[in-house]
Amino acid sequence: MTSSTNPKVVIIGGGTGGVIAANILGRKVGKKASITLISERENILYEPDNLFRIFDKKGISKQFKSLFKVVNKKRVQIEIDTVVKVDPESQKILTKEGKMYSYDYLVIASGARYVYDRVPGYEEAAYHYHTPGAALKLRDALQEFEGGDIITGVSDLPFKCPVATMEFTLMAHHFFKRKKMLDKVRIHYLSPLASAFSIEKVSDKIEQAFEKNEIELHTFFNTDTIDPEKQIVYSLEGEEMRYDLLVMVPPHMGQDYVIASGLGDDDGWLPVDRYTLEHEKYNNIYGCGDATDLPVSKSGSAAHHTSKIIAKRIIRRIKGKKAKKKYKGQVQCFLMTSLTSSMFLAFSYTRQPRRIGLWRVFGRPLYLFKKIFPFFFFNSRFGVLSGRV
Amino acid sequence: MAEERKLIDARGSLCPGPLMALIKNIKRAPIGAEFEVWSSDKGTRRDLPKWVEKAKHELIEIVEEDDYNRFIVRKAR
Numbered sequence: 001m002t003s004s005t006n007p008k009v010v011i012i013g014g015g016t017g018g019v020i021a022a023n024i025l026g027r028k029v030g031k032k033a034s035i036t037l038i039s040e041r042e043n044i045l046y047e048p049d050n051l052f053r054i055f056d057k058k059g060i061s062k063q064f065k066s067l068f069k070v071v072n073k074k075r076v077q078i079e080i081d082t083v084v085k086v087d088p089e090s091q092k093i094l095t096k097e098g099k100m101y102s103y104d105y106l107v108i109a110s111g112a113r114y115v116y117d118r119v120p121g122y123e124e125a126a127y128h129y130h131t132p133g134a135a136l137k138l139r140d141a142l143q144e145f146e147g148g149d150i151i152t153g154v155s156d157l158p159f160k161c162p163v164a165t166m167e168f169t170l171m172a173h174h175f176f177k178r179k180k181m182l183d184k185v186r187i188h189y190l191s192p193l194a195s196a197f198s199i200e201k202v203s204d205k206i207e208q209a210f211e212k213n214e215i216e217l218h219t220f221f222n223t224d225t226i227d228p229e230k231q232i233v234y235s236l237e238g239e240e241m242r243y244d245l246l247v248m249v250p251p252h253m254g255q256d257y258v259i260a261s262g263l264g265d266d267d268g269w270l271p272v273d274r275y276t277l278e279h280e281k282y283n284n285i286y287g288c289g290d291a292t293d294l295p296v297s298k299s300g301s302a303a304h305h306t307s308k309i310i311a312k313r314i315i316r317r318i319k320g321k322k323a324k325k326k327y328k329g330q331v332q333c334f335l336m337t338s339l340t341s342s343m344f345l346a347f348s349y350t351r352q353p354r355r356i357g358l359w360r361v362f363g364r365p366l367y368l369f370k371k372i373f374p375f376f377f378f379n380s381r382f383g384v385l386s387g388r389v
Numbered sequence: 390m391a392e393e394r395k396l397i398d399a400r401g402s403l404c405p406g407p408l409m410a411l412i413k414n415i416k417r418a419p420i421g422a423e424f425e426v427w428s429s430d431k432g433t434r435r436d437l438p439k440w441v442e443k444a445k446h447e448l449i450e451i452v453e454e455d456d457y458n459r460f461i462v463r464k465a466r
Contacts, residue, residue, distance in 0.1 A: 157413040192412065193405045194436045220443050222412055236416060237444040238466075267413075274401070295402040349401075 007033045007318050010093060010101050012083050013109035014039025014067050016385070017288035017303035021107050022076045023380075024311035024387035029318050030075030036101060038079045038093070040110075042066055044385070045132070046374050047160075047300065048334075051167055053135040054142065055175050055339055060132035065378050070385045083110070086261040088282045105314045108263070108270055109288035109307065110255045112160055112298060118251035119155040121226030126248040129168060130160065141245060142175065146184070148244030151233060153190030155223045156251035158269075160290060160298040163345070165189070165249060166197065166206050167336040172247075173213045174338040182214075188241060190221040190233070199352050202335070202345060209337060223248070252298070254291060269293040274349070275326040277310050286310040294329075296349075301331045304384060311387065334370045342366040394423040399433075400457050407433045407460075408440055415446065415464050422464045423449070429457040437462075 009025055011018045014037060022037040029035075043064040053060060067078055082096040086106065093101040114130060116123040129135040152169050169189050176185045189196065189210060196210065196217055197203040210217050222236040226246070233241045233248075254268020263279065264270050271280045272287035274294055279285040287294075288310055289303025296302045306327055313323035329349030334342045341363030377384045397414060399407035407428035414424060426437065434451075437460050441448045449461040 156416075157409050192409065194439060198405050220440055222416070222444075224416070236412070237440075295399075295406045 007104040008102060009033055009035050009105045009314060010103040011037045011107040011109060013111055014041060014044055015109060015111050016300045017307035018109035019044055019071055019385045020304060020307040020387040021109060021288060021311045023072055024308065025314060026072040026075030028315050033318050035075060036077045036079060037071060038081055038083060039067055040082045042080050044070060046377055049374060050129045050132055050135040051164060053132060054129055054139050055171055063132055070378060070380045083257045085257055086263060088285060104284060106285045107288055107310055108285065108291050111290040112252040113255060114250040115253045116250055119223060121228050122155050125226045125228035126246045128248060128250050130250055138247060145245055149242065150185060150187045150245045151190060151241055151243040152247045154192060154249040157192060158298060159249045159252050162297050163333055163335045168247060169215060170209060170337050171339050173215060188216045188218060190218050192222045194219055201352060265293065277306055277327055296329050297331050299331060299333060301333050305330045308387060334366060337363060340364060340367050342370050394425050397424055397426045400427050400429040405436060408437050411462060418464050420464055420466060424462045426460040427457050434458060
């Protein structure tokens with residue numbers, strides 16, 4: 001049992017980063033500290049499988065698991081509630097249910113949210129795959145699509161999982177190839193950058209795949225507005241693209257309570273030191289994964305790595321020792337190159353992928369590994385969420 | 390002349406971080422707003438001027454410091 005004088009750690013957010021941090025802290029210091037996880041939802045979602053749901057016939061229920069099954073309940077108190085404000089001076093948290101929590105260390109792992117009306121016309125016009133429900137709607141739209149121009153891209157910056165747009169594009173091409181409809185379908189990829197992707201070596205491979213598959217790449221196209229009636233996307237650069245089917249990543253923002261608490265920038269992203277992950281003003285507040293303004297991909301992989309660093313730093317501080325572990329920007333991800341093959345990418349703040357070749361050889365095994373990855377993700381003893389890997 | 394020039398310190402971010410930070414900020418700014426982007430990444434020297442030209446904004450100046458560049462940009466439309 002913990003006493004009232006023991007250090008209190010509160011983690012906001014029951015996604016990948018929040019659960020991993022909670023499990024590591026519970027395992028390592030759960031007897032000498034009070035660990036509380038506050039989550040808006042009772043279930044954790046495995047988001048990467050959204051892309052598979054677009055093209056298969058499965059339901060979405062296996063993408064969810066109850067927090068009470070993946071978090072160590074003996075060492076971590078789980079509260080299903082919504083945070084409305086954090087007072088960093090008094091170190092207190094207020095929730096929608098009217099509860100007040102005090103903390104010595106706070107981990108903000110509450111991720112990003114989708115704000116559809118941030119881009120005019122988006123909500124009426126666009127399909128996406130950033131929620132399982134949206135992926136199922138897109139599945140129906142693709143099944144019913146009779147031909148024409150498909151526009152894929154992003155509606156705003158920043159956004160989660162930058163490789164997903166390329167994955168969708170290549171998987172959609174394979175889908176229409178199987179349906180023998182490539183003579184009727186033209187796929188256009190809108191990139192906000194000067195190239196298809198931010199990392200040159202990856203970008204080169206993707207651009208080669210686009211060229212081979214006659215997918216048209218449009219660079220420096222940053223969505224400004226969408227006209228759902230005329231079916232046109234207008235860019236900040238002054239260009240326009242007409243579509244028959246629009247598949248676009250929704251606009252993202254940080255959480256409202258981060259803005260209301262004065263802890264984030266105007267869009268709700270938490271400013272943190274890129275190595276220590278401590279808030280720029282409050283060193284007992286840590287930012288994890290998507291919730292931050294870190295210069296890395298908003299992704300489950302970044303949430304995984306940052307949560308482990310944060311947990312280790314807090315453990316050292318609770319033990320009265322100097323926190324040493326630093327985040328070096330590590331991110332790993334799979335990049336689907338068709339419905340049945342994948343690349344694997346690994347990079348950091350200072351290291352671009354040195355070698356991503358041989359994906360034509362290893363593409364199939366990597367795809368199979370990606371398919372069974374949810375088992376490793378959810379396994380509460382040795383999987384990703386346990387914080388042991 | 391803009392009343393205040395917004396500083397975007399993107400030193401240490403790899404390309405296209407500095408450019409994406411500029412695009413994100415310029416998108417919701419009023420016409421005439423000025424930005425000063427600090428970038429230590431060589432790719433920014435290549436891509437940022439290209440984007441500013443394509444988007445028809447104004448690249449007022451590039452100042453070369455010892456280990457980074459300062460890009461002064463005005464939102465022109």
